[in-house]
Amino acid sequence: MNSAPELITQARLPRWSLPAAWPTQGAQPALADLRLRDGRIEAITPHTGTRTDGWNVQGAPVLPGLVEAHTHIDKAFTLARLGALKPGLLAAIETMIADRETWTVADVHERASRCLQWAFEAGVVKLRTHCDWWEPQGTPLAWNVLRGLGEEWAGRIALERVSLIALHLFSERAGARTLAKAVAASGPGACLGAFVHSTNWSAQSLRHVFEAAEEFGLDLDLHCDEELNPQAAGLATTAALLREIRFSGRVVCGHTCALAAQPEAQALATLDAVAAAPITMVSLPTTNLLLQDAHTGRTPRQRGLTLVKEARARGIPLLISTDNVQDAFCRAGSFDPVEALAVGALAAQFEHPFDEWSETICRGDWLTRAPNTPPLRAGAVADLVIFSAADSHGWPTRAQSRVVLRAGQVAAGVVPSAWRSSVRTEHVEASA
Numbered sequence: 001m002n003s004a005p006e007l008i009t010q011a012r013l014p015r016w017s018l019p020a021a022w023p024t025q026g027a028q029p030a031l032a033d034l035r036l037r038d039g040r041i042e043a044i045t046p047h048t049g050t051r052t053d054g055w056n057v058q059g060a061p062v063l064p065g066l067v068e069a070h071t072h073i074d075k076a077f078t079l080a081r082l083g084a085l086k087p088g089l090l091a092a093i094e095t096m097i098a099d100r101e102t103w104t105v106a107d108v109h110e111r112a113s114r115c116l117q118w119a120f121e122a123g124v125v126k127l128r129t130h131c132d133w134w135e136p137q138g139t140p141l142a143w144n145v146l147r148g149l150g151e152e153w154a155g156r157i158a159l160e161r162v163s164l165i166a167l168h169l170f171s172e173r174a175g176a177r178t179l180a181k182a183v184a185a186s187g188p189g190a191c192l193g194a195f196v197h198s199t200n201w202s203a204q205s206l207r208h209v210f211e212a213a214e215e216f217g218l219d220l221d222l223h224c225d226e227e228l229n230p231q232a233a234g235l236a237t238t239a240a241l242l243r244e245i246r247f248s249g250r251v252v253c254g255h256t257c258a259l260a261a262q263p264e265a266q267a268l269a270t271l272d273a274v275a276a277a278p279i280t281m282v283s284l285p286t287t288n289l290l291l292q293d294a295h296t297g298r299t300p301r302q303r304g305l306t307l308v309k310e311a312r313a314r315g316i317p318l319l320i321s322t323d324n325v326q327d328a329f330c331r332a333g334s335f336d337p338v339e340a341l342a343v344g345a346l347a348a349q350f351e352h353p354f355d356e357w358s359e360t361i362c363r364g365d366w367l368t369r370a371p372n373t374p375p376l377r378a379g380a381v382a383d384l385v386i387f388s389a390a391d392s393h394g395w396p397t398r399a400q401s402r403v404v405l406r407a408g409q410v411a412a413g414v415v416p417s418a419w420r421s422s423v424r425t426e427h428v429e430a431s432a
């Protein structure tokens with residue numbers, strides 16, 4: 001790794017990361033200078049033009065380390081061996097059940113490692129993966145592989161794993177306790193999860209999920225209402241349960257597509273309850289566009305996205321992520337959250353992708369019990385992603401070229417020579 005300089009000048013930081021009093025240039029936040037020391041951000045100040053050493057990134061958009069809040073690295077890269085696929089979510093689940101019979105430790109390890117390498121090169125510092133879990137007793141093969149990968153990748157990517165368990169396995173309280181106990185016993189980075197859908201709906205089973213998670217001190221991450229059936233009740237019931245049983249962990253609900261199919265007043269009332277609960281939402285634009293309203297030979301009419309703007313307007317922590325990559329669910333994706341955000345920016349018509357919506361791929365703290373530590377601040381680790389060929393107006397267009405810094409060291413990407421062109425030829429120091 002190469003060291004980055006102690007000074008990065010003329011960085012364009014997103015508005016969401018800056019204090020309200022930050023100066024503006026026209027309608028844009030003024031450019032920033034970042035001083036780095038010992039692998040951390042020492043100071044972030046408005047650009048002054050008094051220093052010409054270090055890197056002058058010339059207005060390049062800069063984000064903190066990225067977050068993949070919702071992936072399936074146990075299933076990724078199986079597409080090549082699956083043969084012909086039927087459209088839709090439920091058909092994809094059937095295909096994966098058959099493929100899983102062939103999984104070995106070496107197979108899962110190779111595929112999941114490739115996912116983590118791609119994510120690392122994209123600038124991801126934290127990745128949460130779901131892991132299919134169909135065993136009422138014992139733990140799946142892939143779960144143990146993922147636990148080992150968490151240790152292998154420590155210091156590069158914080159890997160969290162969620163047990164993706166069909167809701168019917170929680171129908172008995174004793175069975176729910178057995179599952180939660182196994183997840184909790186598997187060590188750090190584990191969350192309890194469930195697949196909550198109108199085809200397997202049971203409010204009682206969902207209650208068991210909450211009770212078991214509470215008993216074993218687990219956070220929850222649900223696949224929730226990933227469908228366009230307006231009757232889907234997973235999210236609304238989750239919000240109600242969370243308040244009723246005073247759940248102490250963090251609750252994350254992914255997908256929640258059904259909100260987009262429900263009567264507006266009902267959907268907004270559910271979002272009000274989600275904001276009060278509180279619940280973190282995760283939107284997966286790529287797979288929702290591919291799997292919702294999907295029928296062979298028919299153009300989809302609905303987008304399948306949850307109500308991302310209404311959620312954000314209510315202050316609900318909302319993240320955007322990749323979901324499946326090269327498996328029965330989705331052939332697209334590359335474990336680059338910027339790519340997922342770019343899909344969302346078009347599908348949901350984001351007005352300010354960089355200044356507003358880039359927050360949805362950076363706030364790893366929104367997955368934790370203490371969701372109040374924004375990552376771009378003095379004192380934070382200098383994990384930075386500098387988009388070397390993009391500008392803040394067009395971002396995420398041309399966002400592929402990037403320099404990834406981890407703890408102040410260049411971890412991926414090529415540093416443009418133009419950033420160093422003024423290096424120390426006329427060293428001007430304003431002050432000591």
Ligand SMILES: [Zn+2]
Pocket residue numbers: 070071072130223254323324
């Ligand atoms: Zn998923």
